[in-house]
Each structure stands twice: as structure tokens, then as C-alpha cells.
Amino acid sequence: MNWRKAVGACAAALIAAGGSALVATSATADVLGTIEADRDGGTVTDNPFAVLTTSGKCPGFGLLVLDKAADPVEIPSDPSRWIAPFSAGDGDTQHTITPGKSMAEARSDLSDGMWELRALCATDDGSAIAGHFALPIRITGQDWEVVQVQATTTELAVTPAGPVEEGTEITLTATVTPAEAAGTVSFRAGGTALGEAEVSGGTATLTTSELPAGKHALTAEFTPDDPERYSSSSAEEVPLTVTAAAGGDEDPPGPVFSVVDADGNELGPDPELAPGQTITITAPGFDADETVNLKLTTEPYGDPAPDPAQSPAPSASPSASPSPEPTPPPAPQQPLVREFEAVVADARGVLELEFTVPEDLVDGDHLLTMTGADSGTVKEFAFHTGKRPATQTPPPDDRNGPGTGNGGAVGGGGSGGNLAKTGAALSGIVATGALLTAAGYGLMRSGSHRRMLRFGETGGTEQ
Template identity: 35%
Template sequence: MLKNRVSRALALGVAAVTAAFAAGLAGAGAAYAAPIGTIEINPATGADTSGIAFTTSGACPSNATNVLVKVAGSGFPADGLNVVGNSPISTYPTAGNGGMIIPLSSTMRDYASQAGFTTLQGKYDFTVICRTAFNGTSLGDYTGAVWFTSNTIYQNTDPAVKTDTATALAVTPAGPAQAGTPVTLTATVTPGGAGGTVQFKDGANNLGTAVTVNGGTAALTTSNLGAGTHSLTAVFTPASASYNGSTSSNVSYVVQAVPAATTSTALAVSPAAFAPQFSPVTLTGTVTPAGAAGSVKFTDTAGGATSTLGTVAVANGSATLTTSSLPVGDHSFTAVFVPADPGAHTGSDSNAIPYMVGAFTGVSASETITTTVTSGALAISVANPQVTLPSPVLNADGDLLTTAGSINPVTLTDTRAGNPGWTVSGQVTDFSDGATHGINGQNLGWAPKLVDKAPAQTVTPGSAVPAARGAATGDTGTAGLKSARTSRTAPGSAPPTSPPTSP
């Protein structure tokens, strides 16, 4: 019993091998003809283990009875490998375009294994050969190709050739729209299979973040378009390197400002109608709506002239002004609302209220007036305390090294009342290099000068002080600036109109 089963299996195997061998022989001598059409490959993208079917763009010539399908490319023989053996055309169903639907009997991974390699890469060309059963001459070919972008993934388009895309932008509602109205921007990207994102833009500015394309469209709704004319675009960025990006045409969209809300202003005066001179009169302006921000200007028309009594900020819908300085006579008061944002609220005027201020009838009142007088100050300052003199040079007699230069200006500011006067003096210590070398301070002299002063201030520079002639270190003399010397003096006088300044 076991022997019979083995014999049957062996017989089937031999039959299969014989059929494949016959198919290979039938196709080995086929001569290629000029293509008469193309192959649509389905699915368009897939894996090395996917089933693949071809749909030819038309039927084989009428004298053809059979078809043979070959694949060629990296790893396969130069003249290709038969992937569909010599088969009658009647074996395959007819497509709507009149062409043939031919499924491959195995996967690309199986065909690679038959050819003795494992790595699928680059372009693989398929040829459907129209022929007769026993004559290898091609009567017409249909061609197509797939590209393996990795060892396991293919696509039916050349990854080196990018597909152009087009992006169209529609905006709803149709403009013009009022500021604050939700506006929807919809981008349509073609071809429909192009995945990626769309960045909507207003001029050079992004509107929100990029939106993922879904089913060929992407949409964004915003209420943040300000009043004015906007230039709206949609920029498509593909997710796949197989597509080129695209930008829609500009859509000019007008957004109108929200009309300013109307306000009204009412004026009340207390006491009503009449008050004697010097009595307090209170004017209260009430603005509707209460949330309108701005101020109320109170005006008074008297004797044919209009003046402003004061301007008061609106708080909680009202503003109040009290005055006791109205002259005797007839008056006409108004309250004028001035909005902080004219685009948000209109201005408005109250009705004029006539008012009489009578003669002073006598009152008893007192006020306490207080002021604080500061004592002022006398301040002296130097903007830069570092002074560097040029390197000393030998004098004409050859017995002394000398140098000269300007010290930095000294500024004195006097804000004291009464202008009591002041004197500035200067003094220097011995020079030292921080180690064992030094120069006696007597060897530095100066010639004070005035740089600037207040017009009302009298400032007299001090006398020039000559330097000692090479006083030795340790000399206890008082020459030069080793002793304090007057730089300038300002004697007491009428108070200056501004602080004096001197070096």
C-alpha cells in the first residue's frame, strides 16, 4: 500500500517537471517583436511574496493562439525566465478593454529562487508574447515592469522618476467674510494616491500646522483671519519620494472688519439746574453698552465759547467729574464718549444740559496746603577713573624723562538751594609698579581748565601747579600734586539755573 502511494507521487512529480520543461522549451526560441501594447500590473505595489496579475492593454493579433510571459532583470538569465508557460489564449479571461487577464503562477520570491538568487533589486521587465502553440516567433508583445525598492517591496513606477502633483485650493464661505467668521480652506491633491501633508498659508505666514492628506484632500478651518485682503495658498509636501510637491494658485480672500458697536452716552448733573459760584458741581456720564472701553470728555459752553472741563476714563460704564471753578452765568454741559478702539465701538455725545451758576453767596471753608522741599546734594563724579599717559621721553638736556597728557573730566553737580559755593581740589600719591619701583608724587603737576558750566554759575579754575624736577622716591617735599591743590572754585552766589559741570 505504501509502495503504491509513493509511485503515484513520483509519477505526479515527473509529470509536473515534464510540463515545466516543455513550457521552457516552447519559449526558449521565441523571437521578440515590437511591443503592441502595455501591461497593467496589479497590485501596483506589493511584496516579493504577493500574487501578481497582468491586464494587457488589448487583445493578441487574430493569428495568435497562445501566450508566453517572461521576466528579465537583475539575477535572471539574460534572455529572461518564463513565468507563464506557453498557454492557450482562451485560458485567460477577457478584461473590459478587450485585453487578457493573466495571473502569475508564483511569486517573485519563488521565481528568484528558481533562478538561483535571493536579492531582488531594481527594475524587472515583463513581456507577454503573443504567438502560436508551436511557432516561437512573436506576433506582438505587451510590456510592463516593476521596481524593487528593497529586497521585499516593489512598485509599478520608476522610483527615479517622480510623479508630478497638482494642488487646488477652495475657500468657503465665498468672500468677503466678516472678521471672526470660521473660514474653511480645502486642498485637493492629484493624483489621488499621493500621500503627504498640506500646509495652508496666508502670504508667507503659516495657518496652523500641516494637515495630513486623506483621500486626496486636506482641510483647515480658522477664525483668525484679520480684516483685509489675504493671499491664501496650499503647499503639498509628499510623504513619498516618488512624487513632486506642488503649490496651489493664490486665492485672494477679503475679510471685512466687524462693524463698530453703536454706543450712547447720557449726562447727569448734580445739583440739578443751578449752583452758586464755588460750589462743587458733579457731572456723570453713563455709556451704553457698559463694556465699551474709552473715556468721557466733559465740555462746557459758556459765553459763546466751548471748553473742556476734563477727560475721565470710563469704569463700569460711567465716568464722573466734579468741579468748583465754574464762573457765574449760563452754561451748557455735554459728555462726549471717546472709544479706546474706534473699530470696536463708535463714539457718542450726550444731550446738552443747560445750567446756571449764580453769584457767590458766601461760604466758610479752609484748605491745608503742604509741600516738601528736598535738601539737594553736591555730587562729584568721574566717568572713567583710568588715565594712561604716554611713555616718558628724554628731554633736550638729556637729564630727565618727561610725559604729559589730559586726565579724564570731573563732573560736579550741585542741587542745593541757596548756591552756597564749592571748591574742588586734587592730590596724588606716589606712583608704584606694585614691586620695588616708584615715582615721587611731587613729579606730577597740572593746569586746571573749565570745560562747561551753567550760565548763572561762576566757576574759576585753579592755578597751574608745576611738577617737581625729578624728586627722588622718599623725598618728603610738597611740590607738584603731592599736596592738595585747588582745581576750581565756585563762590556762593545767586542759585544757578542748572547744575554746573567742570573737569
């Protein structure tokens, strides 16, 4: 069908004759803007039923049609359904359309419900639909009315304001404006759904005592029952801090820093681990859903110092050659550092981490450092692999020490970690090539995401 020629026959004064053909087939068309009517309603037999103005301008000519709101955007194949062709002058920025027939004349199948007046725009060459302007209306019997989508706002109030102790009943109240807007409010704490409540008289309320200890960002989102009349809206986040509930003398509040082996046995400070061994670390004290960066620092053992008892005694003969100068002890080796892909604490601010000792890890003292990207909280776990030389001083047990950031790290820790506190000079030099062997693989898995992390992945470095 040559739409342009057909429109030209109907409105030769508005549209030049000839041109490309616009095929009248179903098509998806972008919404270019809205249509404003000079009245809020009328009857379906009025002719003209309104004077319409688009919020913008079509690239070329256009055609006004009436379709059910759920119908696809398409050019009617039956010209009797065309309400009015339209065009605009070069200086115009919008279209003013005066319908040439009533709604009842354009659609013999009118029924009660949601309909849409559409100003379909042709492309410059008239070969396709470039988009359309729309005006939603509701038809009831012989009457029609413009459906105005009214903007809504949602505000959230939380009582008590906090900080509150874990287990305390929290009341979340969402206020929706205008109060006449009916619908449902969904309440969330970060990415966790707390529940829904119907809006009544402009408010919706939810109570909960299930928020775990940690920092939470509470939100509320309004979904209207009638999206043709009211828009959806979201409230700004309301922060709330929940503290751990106080327990008995023998029950510490909330999770505590702990390290267990694959059988669930708790490990003491600075345990000796074997390559390939898997442990689970529970590290509380981070912010809710906080990104935690991981770093493993290794200080390799040096070669043992020579035993003076095994050295030959110097000769007492005056004619003996002078003893050679003693060989100075080797300089301590530089620590090796590996960084790994970050993991995420859970909604309580607790990091549950499965750690597998890398197969290629050299014997030495090791410090796994977990640092909160936002809070700066630092948790540390010290361990060693291989038999520690007799001249090597084990790291001190700072399990209950002040730590860094929020503290509580196994192996204690100022910012320097345990490896800087050994206080013993390392002797001997392990060949650098042997220390920097091809990167093996260790595995870490974040308990909040339950996915395995491979040592040496993107972000991992060893220096």
C-alpha cells in the first residue's frame, strides 16, 4: 500500500503527491512524545472530538489513528480507520491536528477500556514509521476522557532511628503522595527483600525484627495499581545500624573471628598448613555487603646458619696459615606479595571465606590480609608452611590483640603484620628462580557468593 499517495489523496494541500511507499504492516515504533488535547473528554460521536497538539515534530508527514492501548503500533490497512493526515511547515516545532471524523466513525468496534490516540510519523522518504506521539484515553459507554499519568512521590521513615540492637522490632512507614494513589510498596534492606504492604490512605507500613547486625540501607518502592493514572516512585535510602545482641558471659555477641580446618576443627594461632589444605575463615566487622580486598604476604625461610660446633678448630701451630675471613651472613630475603580478586562480605558484614593453600607456596611465614574497601577494616590470618628453622622466631600470638581497623584478627596485627615482627635474621639465600616458580593455583571462595576464586587470576601479582 502506498500510504503517502493515499494520504495525499485525502489531504493534497498538506502533503505533496508521489514519493516512496510506506508499507502498512505491523511495526515497532518509538514513542517520540505526547499529545495534548484542548479538552479533557467528550463523547465518541463528537466531530471533531478535540484539537490535538503534539509535543514535537515528525520528520515528514503523519497520520492520526485510534488503537487499543495494548495493540501494536501499526498503520491500519483499512483507510476508513484513518482519522486525519497531518504535516507541518518548515518553521513549526509541533503539529496541530484537527480530526476529520469522530472516534465512533474511525472505530466501529469501540468498547469500554483503555485506548490510545497515536500520531504516527513517517520517515523522510515515507518508507517506514519513524515513531509516534501518544495520548492515553479511557472509553466508558459513549464517553471518553483523557487519562493523565500523575507523578507520585514516596518517602520512607524508620523507627526507631537507631542504632538498635539485633532483634529489635523496626517499623518502616512509606508515605505516598498523592494519597489517592492505590498500589503496593516493596521494602528492601540493600539487596534483601523485607516484604510488601498495600497503600491505604497514602501510607504503607511494615514491621520486622529480622535485620541482622550490621549497617543497612533501607528503601521503599511504590508500584501503582493503575499505571495509566499514577507513576511508580522510590524513596531515598534510610541508613540504619543494627548492633549485635548482648549475650551471656560465655556467649560473645555475633560471629567472632575463627579459622577451622576441613573437618571443622578450630585452628590455633599461626598453624602449620600444608599445600593443598583447605580452611574456612569467618571474619566479622566489615560493612554490610562490603567489598573486601585480599593479599597474601610470604616471608620465605632462609638456609640454616652454620653450626659453630661443626666447624674445625683453628690450628695452634705458629706456622699455620692465617684463618680466612668469616663469610658474612646472607641478607634477609624480601617478602613475596600476591593480590587476588576481591570478595564480598554478607549483609551482616561477615566475610565467610574458604581458602586453599597454593600448591606452589614456598616454605615460610605467611600473612593473609583482608581489607574492607570502604571501611578500611583489616583482618589478618598468620600461618606457616614447612618446618620452621630453629633460628626462626615464630610470630607472636596476637589473637586477642588490638589488631588494625576493627581488630580481632587471628595473628594480631598492626599495619605491619606478623611477618615484620619475627625479630630474627634469616640466613642463607634460596635461589630466586626457585622462589618465583610458575604461579600455582590456590582457591578462595566467598561464602556470600559461594564461588571459587583462583589464585593468580586477574588482579593477582607477585613481587
